[in-house]
Amino acid sequence: MIEKKPNSQEPMEDGFRESELGSKQDVTELHASTEREPVSVWLIVLIMVIMFGGGMFLFANSGGFQSNVYNANAVSWSGAGSGGPAAPPDPMVVGKRIYTRNCAVCHLSEGQGVAGQFPPLARSEWVISEGWHGDNHIVQIILDGLHGPVTVDGKTYNNAMAPWGTVLKDAEIAAVLTYVRNSWGNEAPAIPVEFVADIRSQDTGRKDPWTEKELQATERVLVGAAPAAAPAGEAKAGAGSESPDAAKSGEPAAEATPATEPTPGA
Amino acid sequence: MTKLSQPSQENEVEASVRLPVLIFFGCAASWLALGTLLGALAALKLIWPGFLDGPAFLTYGRIAPAAVNALVYGWASSAALGIALWMLARLGRTPLGYAVLPVAAAICWNLGVFLGICAILGGYSRSIFLLEFPGFISAILFGAYIFVAIWGIVLFRNRAPGAVFVSAWYLVAALLWFPWLYFSANALLIWSPVSGAAQAPIAAWFIGGIISLWLAPVALASAFYLIPQILGRRLVSYNLSVLGFWSFAIFAGWSGTALLVGGPVPAWMASAGIVASVFLFVPVLVTGINLLGSLQGSYEALGWSPTLRFTAVGAMSFVIAYVMGGLLALPSFNANFFFSDVFVGQAFLLLIGFVSMCFFGAIYYIVPRLLSRPWHSDSLISLHFWLFVVGGGLAWVCLLSGGMLQGYALNDPGVRFASSVGYASPFRLVTALSLIAMFVGSQCFAGVLFRTMLGALEETKSSSQAVTV
Amino acid sequence: MNRMPLLIFGIFLAFAAAWLGLVAYPVVTLGSLQPVINEESGDVSPPLLSGLAIAGQKVYAANGCVSCHSQMVRPAYLAHDISREPEADPKVRQTVARDYLREQPAFVGWQRIGPDLANYGLEKRVATLSDIHRHLYDPRSVMPGSIMPASRYLYIYRKISGQPSNESLTGLTGPHAPAPGYEVVPTEDAKVLAAYLLSLKRNYPLSEAPEEPTE
Numbered sequence: 001m002i003e004k005k006p007n008s009q010e011p012m013e014d015g016f017r018e019s020e021l022g023s024k025q026d027v028t029e030l031h032a033s034t035e036r037e038p039v040s041v042w043l044i045v046l047i048m049v050i051m052f053g054g055g056m057f058l059f060a061n062s063g064g065f066q067s068n069v070y071n072a073n074a075v076s077w078s079g080a081g082s083g084g085p086a087a088p089p090d091p092m093v094v095g096k097r098i099y100t101r102n103c104a105v106c107h108l109s110e111g112q113g114v115a116g117q118f119p120p121l122a123r124s125e126w127v128i129s130e131g132w133h134g135d136n137h138i139v140q141i142i143l144d145g146l147h148g149p150v151t152v153d154g155k156t157y158n159n160a161m162a163p164w165g166t167v168l169k170d171a172e173i174a175a176v177l178t179y180v181r182n183s184w185g186n187e188a189p190a191i192p193v194e195f196v197a198d199i200r201s202q203d204t205g206r207k208d209p210w211t212e213k214e215l216q217a218t219e220r221v222l223v224g225a226a227p228a229a230a231p232a233g234e235a236k237a238g239a240g241s242e243s244p245d246a247a248k249s250g251e252p253a254a255e256a257t258p259a260t261e262p263t264p265g266a
Numbered sequence: 267m268t269k270l271s272q273p274s275q276e277n278e279v280e281a282s283v284r285l286p287v288l289i290f291f292g293c294a295a296s297w298l299a300l301g302t303l304l305g306a307l308a309a310l311k312l313i314w315p316g317f318l319d320g321p322a323f324l325t326y327g328r329i330a331p332a333a334v335n336a337l338v339y340g341w342a343s344s345a346a347l348g349i350a351l352w353m354l355a356r357l358g359r360t361p362l363g364y365a366v367l368p369v370a371a372a373i374c375w376n377l378g379v380f381l382g383i384c385a386i387l388g389g390y391s392r393s394i395f396l397l398e399f400p401g402f403i404s405a406i407l408f409g410a411y412i413f414v415a416i417w418g419i420v421l422f423r424n425r426a427p428g429a430v431f432v433s434a435w436y437l438v439a440a441l442l443w444f445p446w447l448y449f450s451a452n453a454l455l456i457w458s459p460v461s462g463a464a465q466a467p468i469a470a471w472f473i474g475g476i477i478s479l480w481l482a483p484v485a486l487a488s489a490f491y492l493i494p495q496i497l498g499r500r501l502v503s504y505n506l507s508v509l510g511f512w513s514f515a516i517f518a519g520w521s522g523t524a525l526l527v528g529g530p531v532p533a534w535m536a537s538a539g540i541v542a543s544v545f546l547f548v549p550v551l552v553t554g555i556n557l558l559g560s561l562q563g564s565y566e567a568l569g570w571s572p573t574l575r576f577t578a579v580g581a582m583s584f585v586i587a588y589v590m591g592g593l594l595a596l597p598s599f600n601a602n603f604f605f606s607d608v609f610v611g612q613a614f615l616l617l618i619g620f621v622s623m624c625f626f627g628a629i630y631y632i633v634p635r636l637l638s639r640p641w642h643s644d645s646l647i648s649l650h651f652w653l654f655v656v657g658g659g660l661a662w663v664c665l666l667s668g669g670m671l672q673g674y675a676l677n678d679p680g681v682r683f684a685s686s687v688g689y690a691s692p693f694r695l696v697t698a699l700s701l702i703a704m705f706v707g708s709q710c711f712a713g714v715l716f717r718t719m720l721g722a723l724e725e726t727k728s729s730s731q732a733v734t735v
Numbered sequence: 736m737n738r739m740p741l742l743i744f745g746i747f748l749a750f751a752a753a754w755l756g757l758v759a760y761p762v763v764t765l766g767s768l769q770p771v772i773n774e775e776s777g778d779v780s781p782p783l784l785s786g787l788a789i790a791g792q793k794v795y796a797a798n799g800c801v802s803c804h805s806q807m808v809r810p811a812y813l814a815h816d817i818s819r820e821p822e823a824d825p826k827v828r829q830t831v832a833r834d835y836l837r838e839q840p841a842f843v844g845w846q847r848i849g850p851d852l853a854n855y856g857l858e859k860r861v862a863t864l865s866d867i868h869r870h871l872y873d874p875r876s877v878m879p880g881s882i883m884p885a886s887r888y889l890y891i892y893r894k895i896s897g898q899p900s901n902e903s904l905t906g907l908t909g910p911h912a913p914a915p916g917y918e919v920v921p922t923e924d925a926k927v928l929a930a931y932l933l934s935l936k937r938n939y940p941l942s943e944a945p946e947e948p949t950e
Contacts (some may be wrong), residue, residue, distance in 0.1 A: 311882075600813075
């Protein structure tokens with residue numbers, strides 16, 4: 001009910017108490033004067049700092065403001081040549097698809113091969129470019145095929161592998177090789193598209209499948225490295241100096257790998 | 267019954283809005299009671315899942331959305347419409363005829379909410395947060411709203427010439443934003459849904475918009491009006507209120523997609539949401555300085571004015587809730603606490619601590635002036651205040667604490683999911699008890715509101731009888 | 736600030752900017768996304784849903800499952816969602832807009848009172864529909880300590896007439912297991928809901944969701 005305010009005779013009806021000052025002034029009248037109170041400079045400075053920081057964050061984390069980029073860190077405004085509006089497809093995913101459809105028929109789904117018939121790819125020195133084997137050799141095998149006796153992991157196989165150069169595009173060859181080189185216990189650097197393209201361009205005119213002896217005679221080239229001068233060395237050095245950057249742009253997630261490769265002396 | 271005599275012009279203005287405003291407030295109080303009851307029931311079910319788990323209409327998945335919708339569309343939106351109407355009439359000092367239309371609209375709105383809640387409990391929920399009502403019901407709500415809003419805008423257009431106060435900006439903005447917000451979201455998600463791929467950002471935008479572009483502006487309008495009005499002095503800085511209004515208007519619409527950090531939207535949308543949520547620090551800082559600064563030295567007034575008490579709590583919650591929102595948008599916090607009770611706690615503080623408290627303050631100010639009589643019981647009002655402050659505050663703290671533990675557990679791949687539930691459980695129990703306390707508080711509020719209205723009704727009856735006799 | 740037309744214009748502009756960016760833009764860009772067809776294998780990503788699963792979405796909506804369960808996998812650079820999702824091949828990845836192409840509405844979800852369900856169909860312990868039915872009927876008999884509400888109203892508890900129905904749930908334990916001579920049979924709603932839950936697999940590869948390096 002209505003209580004009395006402690007030290008006044010007035011009933012404490014909050015419903016109607018308008019103003020301590022006694023005059024009943026409407027809020028609009030109170031603020032009607034055009035007097036403008038000064039706004040603190042520090043407040044303005046703080047606001048500008050907040051907005052500057054926010055703007056920087058927005059531009060750094062927007063994936064280029066594109067509708068198909070879901071990774072905030074993926075594409076930056078500096079336009080580091082990612083080669084197009086879409087984030088590049090992951091070679092492991094694409095490579096696996098190609099492998100399953102084309103290669104698994106003979107080499108089987110885990111790269112284990114068939115004893116006596118098809119060499120394994122899992123932990124194969126050919127695949128990870130150990131010893132005399134180079135990255136260019138496996139590219140050449142895919143482009144032109146392979147026949148005759150070959151030794152893989154101490155065992156000999158004598159069969160024929162069809163050429164795939166007319167069936168698979170450079171990007172597909174690069175993807176499937178990257179996939180094979182990083183699956184089933186294999187660990188080797190990815191093959192960039194430009195590397196495959198270079199080898200294909202040097203390879204024109206070759207009609208027959210390779211033999212092991214012929215491959216052994218071919219200069220060993222690794223992705224990203226510029227070997228000592230050789231007739232094909234110039235082109236390879238060119239390929240070598242481009243590879244780290246190509247590798248960088250080809251795989252958005254694997255930023256670390258190019259850094260571990262020797263920088264080409266260019 | 268003492269009555270202060272008031273200028274007759276104001277009486278006319280008050281009289282013209284009385285009926286629709288009282289209908290809105292009466293229905294709002296009922297929805298508040300139902301909403302807090304359902305909310306308490308839902309929270310209890312998280313602790314004792316076997317509690318009342320037989321019938322379909324009592325399953326958590328229906329009770330929880332029913333509670334939220336009762337609180338947002340039933341309590342908060344009804345109260346907002348009533349407050350907006352009254353305040354536009356007051357600020358414009360212009361009465362308006364054709365009161366039948368807003369009365370009919372008020373009835374339609376609340377009928378729509380009632381049908382919607384029944385639909386949710388009956389298994390017809392559309393299952394999009396805050397858009398659970400079936401399509402034809404949201405169409406009813408939209409139609410009812412248009413009538414109220416037209417009436418309000420016309421009221422304002424016919425205002426007496428003079429300066430336009432800051433509250434009016436917020437009210438006009440809210441009345442113009444809500445139909446666009448509600449129509450877009452319903453058209454694209456409910457009435458004629460777009461592809462599922464495009465729905466996530468629209469849903470997130472709508473959630474942000476309902477709070478920040480509809481309820482918050484009305485609550486701010488109420489706070490900006492009541493604090494100077496009761497204290498009889500100017501706001502600390504009128505310039506700041508201009509800055510606060512525009513910065514809020516520009517950034518609030520973008521803040522919804524902070525709910526989709528890492529979500530199925532282009533990365534720039536989530537980042538824009540993060541940036542907008544942080545940029546909201548600007549209006550919050552500015553408006554906070556204005557409102558809380560204007561409350562300086564008003565401790566005595568806080569003692570006798572429940573309106574000021576509620577509004578002060580509302581203003582403080584406004585600052586805390588939006589600062590929290592900005593921090594929670596940052597990826598490092600978002601990664602850990604999204605999907606946990608922490609976000610529920612922040613939404614709770616926004617809806618209950620900020621919006622509801624400001625609305626309580628406004629209703630406690632408006633109703634005596636409409637009915638020309640004081641409140642029936644000051645102790646019920648005081649009980650209401652403390653139950654909500656203690657209950658709501660406790661619920662907020664528990665949701666945050668339990669949510670933080672839950673969030674860290676959710677984001678730790680080495681921790682089983684069940685552990686995150688276990689961490690949150692004791693806090694959810696206290697939250698449920700706090701919600702029960704708030705339900706009791708809502709009963710106090712409804713009780714004092716209806717008793718006062720009944721008292722006014724009896725008085726007019728007896729005075730009219732006295733005249734005839 | 737006393738000029739109404741300017742005020743109205745500014746209010747309109749402020750709202751319109753966000754509306755264009757967050758409503759119009761998604762409708763135009765994301766709304767026009769189509770399923771991706773793999774030329775080599777003929778797979779459609781996201782895969783077509785059976786009619787049962789599409790009906791199941793309506794039951795999922797009607798019972799408010801989205802109030803507790805999210806269906807959103809966040810990328811590895813942000814959170815550890817992927818590590819919590821079931822192991823599968825292809826590996827589970829971040830969910831992107833195209834993943835919700837076949838859902839109406841998109842049940843993205845905002846809370847994890849229960850676990851994320853984006854890849855529920857890949858869970859090893861949910862091999863058959865019966866597993867799902869048992870979980871829905873009495874969650875605590877399958878997972879003690881679970882706070883998931885029981886959906887017994889989606890099932891019919893009835894006396895066995897003659898032979899037990901071949902749809903009746905087997906392996907039920909706990910206080911709601913059928914008494915001897917009684918059986919529990921799923922309703923149509925339960926069957927389509929289970930079909931929908933089993934269809935929740937989002938690990939088909941999409942070019943806009945590149946696989947992330949594991950930690």
